[in-house]
Amino acid sequence: xxxxxxxxxxxxxxxxxxxxxxxxxxxxxxxxxxxxxxxxxxxxxxxxxxxxxxxxxxxxxxxxxxxxxxxxxxxxxxxxxxxxxxxxxxxxxxxxxxxxxxxxxxxxxxxxxxxxxxxxxxxxxxx
Numbered sequence: 001x002x003x004x005x006x007x008x009x010x011x012x013x014x015x016x017x018x019x020x021x022x023x024x025x026x027x028x029x030x031x032x033x034x035x036x037x038x039x040x041x042x043x044x045x046x047x048x049x050x051x052x053x054x055x056x057x058x059x060x061x062x063x064x065x066x067x068x069x070x071x072x073x074x075x076x077x078x079x080x081x082x083x084x085x086x087x088x089x090x091x092x093x094x095x096x097x098x099x100x101x102x103x104x105x106x107x108x109x110x111x112x113x114x115x116x117x118x119x120x121x122x123x124x125x126x127x
Contacts, residue, residue, distance in 0.1 A: 007035040007036070007037070008034075008035060010049045011035065011049065012117055014049065014051075015111060015117065015118045015119065015120050016117050016118045018111050018118065019051060020051070020052045020053075020054045020109045020120050021049040021050060021051055021052060022049065022050065022052050022083065022085060022087055022089075023035045023036075023039075023047045023048070023049060023050075024047060024048065024049070024050040024085075025039040025042075025044065025046065025047050026046045026047055026048060027039075027044060027046055030086065031050070031052070031083065031085040031086050031087040032047075032087050033083075033087040033088065033089050035049075050085075052083055052084070052085050052109075053083075053084045053085065054108055054109035055083070055084040055106070055107075055108060055109075055125075056081035056082055056083045056084060056089070056106075056107050056108075056109070056122060057081065057082050057104055057105065057106055057107065058079050058080075058081055058093065058101060058102065058103055058104060058105045058107060058122075059079070059080045059081060059082045059088060059103065060079065060080050060103060061077055061078065061079035061080070061093065061101050061103070062077075062078050062079075063075050063076070063077055063078075063098040063101075064076050064077075064078055075098050076092060077092060077093035077094075077096065077098055077101050078090070078091075078092060079091055079092065079093050079101070079122070081107055081122055089120075091120060091121055091122050092112075092119075092121045092122070093107065093121070093122055093123070093124070094110065094112070094121045094122070094123050095110075095123040095124065096123065096124050100124070101124075105124060106124070106125040107122035107123060107124055107125060108122065108123060108124075108125050109121070109122055110122065110123050
């Protein structure tokens, strides 16, 4: 994992504690991701991290067959998920074969231990 920045340190700290958080505008309550200095569409810097439910749906996905390095096991599923809170997150779908993932599929956050930290990933919700 890369070194957390000033904007992302709290996100990675929460992930290491098995919690999913996202930036939320303190004025409107709107969540956004990734973190930026200003709330998107405004000049406001009045935001803070807030806990998320961890529930999401798959918006789109791609199955990666040729990874960028030998550090990755292919194939793997790279996806954009829509969090219940209203923002989108780029992530991996785990515990699901590439032929089973579907747009609109409900998923739940899980945490993958890597390099002394944790990476939020998503797995299908048992139905």
